[in-house]
Amino acid sequence: MPEPTRTAPLFTVTADTLVAVDFGPRGRERPPGPYRRLFAVPGARAFTLGNLLARLPMGMFSLSAVMMIAGSRGSYALAGAVTATGLAATGLVAPWIARLVDRHGQARIAVPATAVAVLGSLALLLCVHYDAPAWTFFASYAATATTPNTGGMSRARWAHLLGDDERALHTANSFEQAADELCFMLGPVLAAFLCGTFFPEAGTLAGAVLLLTGVLLFAAQRSTEPPVRRRSPAGSPLRAPGMPPLLAVCLAAGAVFGSTEVVTIAFADAQGHRSAAGVALGLQAAGSCAAGLLFGALGPAGPVGRPLTWCVAAMTALLTLPLLAASLTGSLPLLALALLIAGMATAPTMVTTMTLVQRHTPQGRLNEGMTLAVTGLLGGIACGSATGGWLVDHLSPTAAYGAPVTAAALALLLSLGTRTPNSDSRQMR
Secondary structure (H helix, E strand, O other), X not given: OOOOOOOXXXXXXXOOEEXXXXXXXXXXXXXXXXXXXXXXXXXXXXXXXXXXXXHHHHHOHHHHHHHHHHHHHOOHHHHHHHHHHHHHHHHHXXXXXXXHHHHHXXXXXXXXXXXXXXXXXXXXXXXXXXXXXXXXXXXXXXXXXXXXXXXXXXXXXXXXXXXOOHHHHHXXXXXXXXHHHHHHHHHHHHHHHHHHHOOOOHHHHHHHHHHHHHHHHHHOOHHHOOOOOOOOOOOXXXXXXXXXXXXXXXXXXXXXXXXXXXXXXXXXXXXXOOOHHHHHHHHHHHHHHHHHHXXXXXXXXXXXXXXXXXXXXXHHXXXXXXXXXXXXXXXHHHHHHHHHHHHXXXXXXXHHHHHHHHHHOOOOOHHHHHHHHHHHHHHHHHHHHHHHHHHHHHOOHHHHOHHHXXXXXXXXXXXXXXXXXXXXXXXXX
């Protein structure tokens, strides 16, 4: 029979010396960090791995399509029109797919929806390769709009698993935003490498394989899937109190991202280093990713509505740095550094926005609510890209950096209209 563990000191005598031996624990164990506690949740690592694989192609498809179509037809205008059509189709179809996910379950809807999207990508690949008529490009790429919002489904799983643990949910949302930034930072780099190193269709093909593999792995984790509420009495998230101003903030924030991307490419091209634009934008995403992870480790600070206003205010202030770097120095390295710093306000802003979206979304409609927020971002990106391009053509790339600052200031004004619902009226999850 083993002896009981000693916790009190043991005293003994050797010759003329009294010896005390302490068998107690050597100091206190360091408590696990917030991310270690987060991924200690059963099943969390498995569905996160599948979700990351499925999310990486989101940063690959657009650039891959542009390189593939422009390389085949020699027309960036055609390539841009095709990708814009896919973006518009996604804005219409994505909320409908998310509504079906809420009603029938993630696995039942996400897998067939992904299969349709993958077939659309493969059809585009074949149409380009075999020099099909241009209208087939639009039809094929529009089919990719059925791609499910994997980021929203992952956030819905965290909300289901973590319940009312506000700190853990804040950490989970911060991790998901950092993952978004990482995927949109690595995706274009991977797409450019594949298309440039192997063959023009390689990026689209690899993205389709990653998307299907990731969604299948994600959907297979049934133990963490949120329960289905087939007949939710709640109305549309669009009509939920507080949602319209939040979606307006998403629209303005998307305009920040879209205009920054286009203007940065134009600025680098004017400097004779167009390929360096990807590095500069990658640094912006890296700053956002690092800030998102730190924001999640620190935990929430007070009511969510107030941090949203402060986060958007910080984003507005920091976005003046690229404008100053471009106008005062004209230096691309200094602009890249300014974008790195400015990106640090992006993730905290989006984490806080998504947390508010979760709180305002009616029960049983969480995927739809978050997909509406993503749709708002996509719409803003399209508007911001068009505005930034117009300013570049009619003014200059330097002056066009005023577009993201203006969009951020508009988001700041809109954020003043958001509010945090009372604890007794929360409709999250």
